[in-house]
Amino acid sequence: xxxxxxxxxxxxxxxxxxxxxxxxxxxxxxxxxxxxxxxxxxxxxxxxxxxxxxxxxxxxxxxxxxxxxxxxxxxxxxxxxxxxxxxxxxxxxxxxxxxxxxxxxxxxxxxxxxxxxxxxxxxxxxxxxxxxxxxxxxxxxxxxxxxxxxxxxxxxxxxxxxxxx
Amino acid sequence: xxxxxxxxxxxxxxxxxxxxxxxxxxxxxxxxxxxxxxxxxxxxxxxxxxxxxxxxxxxxxxxxxxxxxxxxxxxxxxxxxxxxxxxxxxxxxxxxxxxxxxxxxxxxxxxxxxxxxxxxxxxxxxxxxxxxxxxxxxxxxxxxxxxxxxxxxxxxxxxxxxxxx
Amino acid sequence: xxxxxxxxxxxxxxxxxxxxxxxxxxxxxxxxxxxxxxxxxxxxxxxxxxxxxxxxxxxxxxxxxxxxxxxxxxxxxxxxxxxxxxxxxxxxxxxxxxxxxxxxxxxxxxxxxxxxxxxxxxxxxxxxxxxxxxxxxxxxxxxxxxxxxxxxxxxxxxxxxxxxx
Amino acid sequence: xxxxxxxxxxxxxxxxxxxxxxxxxxxxxxxxxxxxxxxxxxxxxxxxxxxxxxxxxxxxxxxxxxxxxxxxxxxxxxxxxxxxxxxxxxxxxxxxxxxxxxxxxxxxxxxxxxxxxxxxxxxxxxxxxxxxxxxxxxxxxxxxxxxxxxxxxxxxxxxxxxxxx
Numbered sequence: 001x002x003x004x005x006x007x008x009x010x011x012x013x014x015x016x017x018x019x020x021x022x023x024x025x026x027x028x029x030x031x032x033x034x035x036x037x038x039x040x041x042x043x044x045x046x047x048x049x050x051x052x053x054x055x056x057x058x059x060x061x062x063x064x065x066x067x068x069x070x071x072x073x074x075x076x077x078x079x080x081x082x083x084x085x086x087x088x089x090x091x092x093x094x095x096x097x098x099x100x101x102x103x104x105x106x107x108x109x110x111x112x113x114x115x116x117x118x119x120x121x122x123x124x125x126x127x128x129x130x131x132x133x134x135x136x137x138x139x140x141x142x143x144x145x146x147x148x149x150x151x152x153x154x155x156x157x158x159x160x161x162x163x164x165x
Numbered sequence: 166x167x168x169x170x171x172x173x174x175x176x177x178x179x180x181x182x183x184x185x186x187x188x189x190x191x192x193x194x195x196x197x198x199x200x201x202x203x204x205x206x207x208x209x210x211x212x213x214x215x216x217x218x219x220x221x222x223x224x225x226x227x228x229x230x231x232x233x234x235x236x237x238x239x240x241x242x243x244x245x246x247x248x249x250x251x252x253x254x255x256x257x258x259x260x261x262x263x264x265x266x267x268x269x270x271x272x273x274x275x276x277x278x279x280x281x282x283x284x285x286x287x288x289x290x291x292x293x294x295x296x297x298x299x300x301x302x303x304x305x306x307x308x309x310x311x312x313x314x315x316x317x318x319x320x321x322x323x324x325x326x327x328x329x330x
Numbered sequence: 331x332x333x334x335x336x337x338x339x340x341x342x343x344x345x346x347x348x349x350x351x352x353x354x355x356x357x358x359x360x361x362x363x364x365x366x367x368x369x370x371x372x373x374x375x376x377x378x379x380x381x382x383x384x385x386x387x388x389x390x391x392x393x394x395x396x397x398x399x400x401x402x403x404x405x406x407x408x409x410x411x412x413x414x415x416x417x418x419x420x421x422x423x424x425x426x427x428x429x430x431x432x433x434x435x436x437x438x439x440x441x442x443x444x445x446x447x448x449x450x451x452x453x454x455x456x457x458x459x460x461x462x463x464x465x466x467x468x469x470x471x472x473x474x475x476x477x478x479x480x481x482x483x484x485x486x487x488x489x490x491x492x493x494x495x
Numbered sequence: 496x497x498x499x500x501x502x503x504x505x506x507x508x509x510x511x512x513x514x515x516x517x518x519x520x521x522x523x524x525x526x527x528x529x530x531x532x533x534x535x536x537x538x539x540x541x542x543x544x545x546x547x548x549x550x551x552x553x554x555x556x557x558x559x560x561x562x563x564x565x566x567x568x569x570x571x572x573x574x575x576x577x578x579x580x581x582x583x584x585x586x587x588x589x590x591x592x593x594x595x596x597x598x599x600x601x602x603x604x605x606x607x608x609x610x611x612x613x614x615x616x617x618x619x620x621x622x623x624x625x626x627x628x629x630x631x632x633x634x635x636x637x638x639x640x641x642x643x644x645x646x647x648x649x650x651x652x653x654x655x656x657x658x659x660x
Contacts, residue, residue, distance in 0.1 A: 005628075027236065054236060060252045060277070060408070071192065071219060073238055074252040077245075077407040078390070079603060080575040087225045087239040100605035100627050107599035108574060112225070128623030132595050133500075170463075225573070242572040243555070244438060245410035265440035265462050272434035273409060293458030297430050298335075357566065384566060390582045390607070401522065401549060403568055404582040407575075417555045417569040442555070 001030070001085065001092060001106070002037025003099030010096035011040040013119060017093060017144035018044025022051035024148055025159035029089055031081070032057040032073070034066040037095045037102075042068035056085050083108055090157045091115045093147055097125040110134040115155050117147050166195070166250065166257060166271070167202025168264030175261035176205045178284060182258060182309035183209025187216035189313055190324035194254055196246070197222040197238070199231040202260045202267075207233035221250050248273055255322045256280045258312055262290040275299040280320050282312050331360070331415065331422060331436070332367025333429030340426035341370045343449060347423060347474035348374025352381035354478055355489035359419055361411070362387040362403070364396040367425045367432075372398035386415050413438055420487045421445045423477055427455040440464040445485050447477050496525070496580065496587060496601070497532025498594030505591035506535045508614060512588060512639035513539025517546035519643055520654035524584055526576070527552040527568070529561040532590045532597075537563035551580050578603055585652045586610045588642055592620040605629040610650050612642050 002014055018041035021028050028045040030038040032055020042053045046068040055069035060076040075081040082105045086092055092109040094102055097118060106129060109116040115137045118126060126140055137155070141147045151157050167179055183193050183206035193210035195203040197220020207218045211233040220234035225241040240246040247270045251257055257274040259267055262283060271294055274281040278301045283291060285307055294303060302320070306312045316322050332344055348371035351358050358375035360368040362385020372383045376398040385399035390406040405411040412435045416422055422439040424432050427448060436459055439446040443466045448456060450472055459468060467485070471477045481487050497509055513536035516523050523540035525533040527550020537548045541563040550564035555571040570576040577600045581587055587604040589597055592613060601624055604611040608631045613621060615637055624633060632650070636642045646652050 052236075054238075056238065071217075071236060072253070073219075073221065073249065075240075075249045076252045077242070077249075077410055077575065078578065079606060080242075080407055080572065080578040082603075083573065083575040084238065084240045084242075087241045088237070098628065100602045100629050100631075103623075103627060104599045104602035104606060107595045107602055108577075110595035111574060111599060122626060124619075124623045124626040128598075128619045131617060131619040132598060133593065134595050136595075242410065242575055243413065244441060245407065245413040245572055247438075248408065248410040263463065265437045265464050265466075268458075268462060269434045269437035269441060272430045272437055273412075275430035276409060276434060287461060289454075289458045289461040293433075293454045296452060296454040297433060298428065299430050301430075382566075384568075386568065401547075401566060402583070403549075403551065403579065405570075405579045406582045407572070407579075410572075414568065414570045414572075417571045418567070 001102050002041070002095035003102050004033070004036040006036050006096050006098055010037060010098065010120070013144055014040035014095040015044035017041060017095065017119065017147055019047055020144055020148045021045060022048035024152060026157070027052045027054060029054040029056065029085065030066075030069075031055065031085060032065055032069050034064050039066045039068070041095070042066050056081050056088065079104070083112075086112055086114055089114065091117060091151050091155055093117045093119055093151075094121070095119050097121050107132075110136045110138065112136075115139075117141060117150060119144065119147050166267050167206070167260035168267050169198070169201040171201050171261050171263055175202060175263065175285070178309055179205035179260040180209035182206060182260065182284065182312055184212055185309055185313045186210060187213035189317060191322070192217045192219060194219040194221065194250065195234075196220065196250060197230055197234050199229050204231045204233070206260070207231050221246050221253065244269070248277075251277055251279055254279065256282060256316050256320055258282045258284055259286070260284050262286045272297075275301045275303065277301075280304075282306060282315060284309065284312050331432050332371070332425035333432050334363070334366040336366050336426050336428055340367060340428065340450070343474055344370035344425040345374035347371060347425065347449065347477055349377055350474055350478045351375060352378035354482060356487070357382045357384060359384040359386065359415065360396075360399075361385065361415060362395055362399050364394050369396045369398070371425070372396050386411050386418065409434070413442075416442055416444055419444065421447060421481050421485055423447045423449055424451070425449045427451045437462075440466045440468065442466075445469075447471060447480060449474065449477050496597050497536070497590035498597050499528070499531040501531050501591050501593055505532060505593065505615070508639055509535035509590040510539035512536060512590065512614065512642055514542055515639055515643045516540060517543035519647060521652070522547045522549060524549040524551065524580065525561075525564075526550065526580060527560055527564050529559050534561045534563070536590070537561050551576050551583065574599070578607075581607055581609055584609065586612060586646050586650055588612045588614055588646075589616070590614050592616045602627075605631045605633065607631075610634075612636060612645060614639065614642050
């Protein structure tokens with residue numbers, strides 16, 4: 001998860017995380033639009049042969065979709081689709097938390113008790129989310145590599161295998 | 166799309182349609198629950214190597230999911246997910262229209278102007294949906310084979326290829 | 331509930347039903363847009379002093395709202411708001427069932443087991459909805475007066491009182 | 496907006512704000528459940544004759560509703576209803592921002608560019624939301640009285656009048 005209009009270092013981190021997640025064998029799910037962190041993570045994932053990307057879009061099928069999205073889910077429910085992103089993810093990785101949409105997704109992940117990883121958050125974001133009472137598991141890392149390590153070894157998220165199909 | 170509690174001939178048609186659609190190279194999207202037409206169509210599709218199935222679930226991740234669903238999208242929005250099913254499908258195939266949920270999906274497909282195929286509808290369902298004013302393309306067929314033929318040659322729906330990933 | 335583009339006799343029935351429902355002391359909930367049955371029922375209700383009307387809109391606050399809607403609920407979820415209409419109504423009254431949106435609301439009301447009254451349905455609509463297996467209570471009437479009588483005496487729906495506030 | 500499990504000073508502020516908002520002639524909209532800030536604000540509002548309260552519930556009609564809610568809107572969409580709360584409010588007032596649900600509503604209000612007032616936020620919440628880039632108007636106040644003053648004189652939100660009905 002991440003903003004439409006992120007800094008170049010956030011976009012680079014999103015691209016690298018997408019690639020590493022796909023190499024590790026996970027499906028990469030994003031908000032699906034051709035912008036910002038969503039686009040960067042999907043493109044990173046699709047640079048890996050055999051990868052699979054899912055996009056949960058706010059629009060119906062007339063809206064824009066990133067070219068690196070394999071499976072486009074058109075919700076037509078606008079920002080309410082942020083809840084679907086969170087519920088459908090085994091772990092939510094927030095790249096940057098620079099925008100309000102990402103902040104809502106982190107807050108929803110905390111509310112819905114989904115595991116969440118803040119990747120290179122601002123000091124304000126880290127301080128705020130740590131201050132909220134919650135049952136969820138909240139983690140902070142500084143690099144995509146550390147995020148992958150955490151997800152695999154500490155959270156133990158199962159890999160999806162294309163051979164399953 | 167189809168009911169939770171369908172007749173055995175409807176379930177057989179759903180299974181066969183799922184298999185034929187997967188063989189033709191389409192992704193099979195259902196409501197994702199381990200019941201009725203959803204389950205039958207997904208199981209049919211997964212009998213084909215290289216197939217891909219998507220389930221759009223009414224529940225969050227605590228709810229039941231069919232074992233033949235590859236990509237589970239947990240919406241948490243209950244019956245409102247029927248709109249997402251319709252918007253995310255290139256063509257909606259309704260097996261039987263025996264229940265109210267399926268009827269709502271056919272009606273929503275008509276409302277949202279998505280192409281729709283009624284597979285072996287009851288005379289009452291066929292007569293009613295034909296009577297509704299709409300911009301959508303509504304079709305009736307009697308067999309899964311005829312549905313595939315229609316979708317491929319008359320509707321010209323593009324195939325999804327696993328090699329894309 | 332009813333279509334955007336209904337016949338004049340359906341609109342007259344909607345207006346009359348809205349007025350009678352408000353006179354009987356019920357809150358009138360519609361889809362809220364300035365069109366068709368929604369508009370007619372709200373305007374009918376607001377011709378009664380002390381009435382209260384609610385509109386459940388598909389759009390956000392930038393979208394159009396009927397002038398006779400007191401409480402506008404902006405959902406931003408498009409056609410998925412039909413589920414909210416149904417869940418929030420003590421009884422669903424469908425005026426005409428001439429369009430696909432109304433058909434989806436009737437189907438959802440059947441699915442969600444809400445009491446439903448079809449007011450002057452077409453023969454095809456009446457035959458179809460009667461043919462669907464369901465736990466819901468489905469009724470047919472020919473006039474707004476008969477709908478009020480049914481709701482009050484047979485369904486026993488509680489009246490809302492402005493004095494409550 | 497506010498948490499289910501708030502401190503007593505937050506609940507007192509919510510109750511007082513609800514009363515003052517109703518006295519000023521505004522409709523008070525909350526999440527509708529019989530808990531926390533939602534309940535306190537609705538009860539405060541209903542202590543004023545002629546007031547009107549709306550509750551936007553996550554559940555269907557089988558779920559719990561606060562006794563001080565006049566108009567219950569049953570969405571059935573779970574946490575996705577937070578978007579509806581925000582879109583339907585002329586101004587969002589967050590009491591405390593102590594929980595993740597409220598944080599998601601503040602973030603969504605920022606995303607959707609709705610005016611928002613943080614009433615007695617924690618230092619972490621204030622610092623974080625100020626740090627997010629946004630088009631929305633974000634305000635902080637320390638008392639319910641200051642919130643009312645701001646909404647009336649600086650934001651110029653129109654009052655709803657029961658005489659309208």
